[in-house]
Amino acid sequence: MVIKPNVSIRISADFKVSINEFIQDQPFRIPRFEEILNIPYDQTLHSIIDIKEVHLQMKESESLRHYLIISTQKGFFRYKRIPFSIASAPSISKDVWTVY
Secondary structure, eight states: OEEOTTSOEEOOOOOTTTGGGTOOOOOOOOOOHHHHHTOOTTSOOOOOOOOTTGGGGSBOOHHHHTTSEEEETTEEEEOSBOOTTOTTHHHHHHHHHHHO
């Protein structure tokens, strides 16, 4: 558990010796802004896109949730969203972006 500067709490786990050993991560190139939005160069667009910690906004599938259980002082915690320490989180985020 990590206490953040704004006094909120982040539950964190180290998955490098468990599930990350079995994940086949797919490296990817970060798309350019124009590729993400698929807009022509001659148009003007003003927007704010917040993709910081985008994987924390994505729900994990029910079939994978039973692999993402950690033990805490107060009992067991099951992630419902992709946690920070999953090796494939950036790749999963990229796959979601390319769908839209």
